Amino acid sequence: GDSVTQMEGPVTLSEEAFLTINCTYTATGYPSLFWYVQYPGEGLQLLLKATKADDKGSNKGFEATYRKETTSFHLEKGSVQVSDSAVYFCALRTSNTNAGKSTFGDGTTLTVKP
Amino acid sequence: DADVTQTPRNRITKTGKRIMLECSQTKGHDRMYWYRQDPGLGLRLIYYSFDVKDINKGEISDGYSVSRQAQAKFSLSLESAIPNQTALYFCATSDPIAGIQETQYFGPGTRLLVL
Numbered sequence: 001g002d003s004v005t006q007m008e009g010p011v012t013l014s015e016e017a018f019l020t021i022n023c024t025y026t027a028t029g030y031p032s033l034f035w036y037v038q039y040p041g042e043g044l045q046l047l048l049k050a051t052k053a054d055d056k057g058s059n060k061g062f063e064a065t066y067r068k069e070t071t072s073f074h075l076e077k078g079s080v081q082v083s084d085s086a087v088y089f090c091a092l093r094t095s096n097t098n099a100g101k102s103t104f105g106d107g108t109t110l111t112v113k114p
Numbered sequence: 115d116a117d118v119t120q121t122p123r124n125r126i127t128k129t130g131k132r133i134m135l136e137c138s139q140t141k142g143h144d145r146m147y148w149y150r151q152d153p154g155l156g157l158r159l160i161y162y163s164f165d166v167k168d169i170n171k172g173e174i175s176d177g178y179s180v181s182r183q184a185q186a187k188f189s190l191s192l193e194s195a196i197p198n199q200t201a202l203y204f205c206a207t208s209d210p211i212a213g214i215q216e217t218q219y220f221g222p223g224t225r226l227l228v229l
Contacts, residue, residue, distance in 0.1 A: 032215050032216075034217070036218075036220075041222075042223075043118070043204055043206075043220030043221050043222045043223050044157075044204070044206075044218070044220040045219075045220065046217045046218075046219075049215065049217065051215050089156065089157070093215075093216060102216075102218060104156050104157040105156055106154060106155060106156035107156050107157075
């Protein structure tokens with residue numbers, strides 16, 4: 001079945017540090033890949049996505065590149081801010097849509113200190 | 115106004131009680147979902163619905179039931195609550211027109227404590 005593995009947290013960084021959150025996946029079909037972010041006290045919201053190999057998703061300074069050869073979709077940001085403190089979820093969706101659902105990783109908590 | 119709303123936002127109940135969590139959406143999406151979130155376990159799917167007449171079990175449906183009253187409303191019930199159902203519950207919607215790029219839109223969550 002489909003699965004998503006994220007690097008374990010929590011991750012604590014100082015403001016302006018470089019961020020990488022690793023995400024690898026296994027999928028029975030050809031997936032679309034997503035990063036969702038959950039700010040404190042809120043639901044998840046889409047951060048970025050990529051739908052085919054070598055696509056780069058980007059939003060709010062975050063980027064992730066769909067690497068089919070390494071089955072990865074690592075999230076990066078060059079300079080984090082305190083406001084980026086949140087839980088980040090990697091997810092996938094395949095063409096096996098009879099299930100009609102996405103598969104989520106366990107989430108990685110990021111704390112950015114001033 | 116929020117596109118996906120959940121009520122209540124917080125609930126404390128006792129073991130054995132029946133409770134209902136409600137979800138409403140104004141996005142006009144056919145697909146709706148209920149997830150629970152537990153620390154270190156990510157999101158786990160409880161039930162999902164493709165349309166008003168279609169209800170499907172997710173990976174952890176035991177102890178839960180759902181009702182899709184209308185396209186915009188999807189309720190989750192715990193018939194007899196137990197302490198290990200203490201969790202954060204999320205409702206979500208999606209639009210199947212997007213196909214494999216389908217994004218999910220989440221409500222703010224309901225924090226449930228079963229004593």
